Amino acid sequence: MNTYKRRKIASKLMCAAAFLCAFLTLVPLISIFGYVFAKGIASINPDFFTNLPRPVGEPGGGMSNAIVGTLILIGLSCLWAIPLGIIGGIFLSEFGNNKLGTTVRFTADVLNGVPSIVIGIFAYTLFVLPMKSFSAISGAFALGMIMIPTIMRTTEEMLRMVPRTLREAALALGISQFRTTVSIVLRTALPGILTGILLAIARIAGETAPLLFTAFGNRFWHQSLTQPIAALPLQIFVYAISPFDDWRRQAWAGAFVLIVIIFLISFISRFVIGLHYKSPSSR
């Protein structure tokens, strides 16, 4: 009876400990969101979205160039990473059941695990050194490298989920495999692929490390895509480690805007998933 009681108590204690772990983790989460929202909203104003950064000592100013810069960088990286990722995913699901496919899959997983700062070094040696200038292009290259594995593997998974019978029906009608894949399989899997792309964008929107020595940041509007460009995460970093109160306040405002952007993208992707599951996949 005694041992039984002890075992019962031990069981209760361990279960309580597990419960505690789960709810303890919410403490930093709440603290982070509390700080970002409280300090962010307190220091945000219309100027923040329309003005350029001001020099130290001059109050006011904003991050308009950084917000636009981040959007440009995201757009540029999508421009090359989405086609490459989707076509790579098509290869993996349609022709990838062999050694070559395994190699590509393995490489994508390796790329997914590479620290983003290392990808920054790569973009630096590939673009910044030969061009002798930090540039938006090199930043977009680095961000795209980070997007590719996510897009590639989600595309593969989504294409694999399309029923075999759908492909067979199309092929039996004499449609080429190219048309079958593009017009039927890819179309059916589109919402899933879109979700993967949005998740990849949400991931790179907040990336700072690979931009440090590629996009570099800029206190003014960028002149061209071969020039340094401002980015929201970079600006937050620079302002956060600065000794000036006004800049620090703006860092919080920037963090607030960045988090809102990222969550907006995540929510849209959830919405897309929701649509996908409501509509029956057999059209």
Next chain:
Amino acid sequence: MKIKFVDQAFKRATTVMALSVVALVVLLVFSMACRSMPAIRKFGWHFLFTGTWDPVKEVFGALPFIFGTVVSSALALLIAVPVSLGIAVYLAELAPSYIKQPLSFLIELLAAIPSVVYGLWGIFALAPFLRGSIQPFLSKYFGFLPIFQGEFYGVGMLTAGIILSIMIIPTISSISREVFLAVPFSQREAALALGATRWEAIRLAVLGYARPGVMGAVILGLGRALGETMAVTMVIGNRPEISASLFAPSYTMASVIANEFTEATGNLYLSALVEIGLILFFVTLVVNIIARALVWKVSGKVKGEIRE
């Protein structure tokens, strides 16, 4: 005939695109190896074992950074592993279904916060809190240990370890939870039928069965901690010294690259930094391969890929 030609071309084109991704990764390794050649030639293996980092005299040794990366990641695991396992056990085995969904959503939110925001919070919220309450407490009651001695700056190894642990908890807990859910129900039922208490059933049937997968999850978290840059750079203090105290400022491999890369004048300096990047690449590569092998061992052919 025409269809056959189109299909052939289609297959070729997709193959070429997929191979170009492989080519990019090969090029990444190759170009970094080339760039780091001057430093590798000059210092050889000494690079890994000497602690002098003197850009003026062009003497470079990566030991303080390797030390900082290893200790901060180990500290992160020390905190994150028990907590994540608790979360995973609670979410997979104990939680009522109306708590499961929202709670796992909230914990996964932690993974969506950008690293620079973690850093910002670390500088202005976590570091002052540690300096004000946790560090005095530790030094008062555990000050006889060398790891809890010295001045409190707020920023330093301890702060970096705590921030890293918060960042890797979602990774470890969500993969562990999936591994737990992959354990067959008959295992739990067998343990319960033999008279095990709830916890004993979890420990014997679930944790025992899932051990390789949990190891995999932990190592995947380690991979993330090793390469994490911004948050650590902002709170670790950035001083290339090896100190026994966790309160002391330190430096990691990723943060030295982040801080010094743009100001690296001279070929040798740049090449030493690239070499640190190359080491970081290979370490995370090995760590990720081990982790994936372990996770696959348990979940077998899990539907979909397990990702952060």
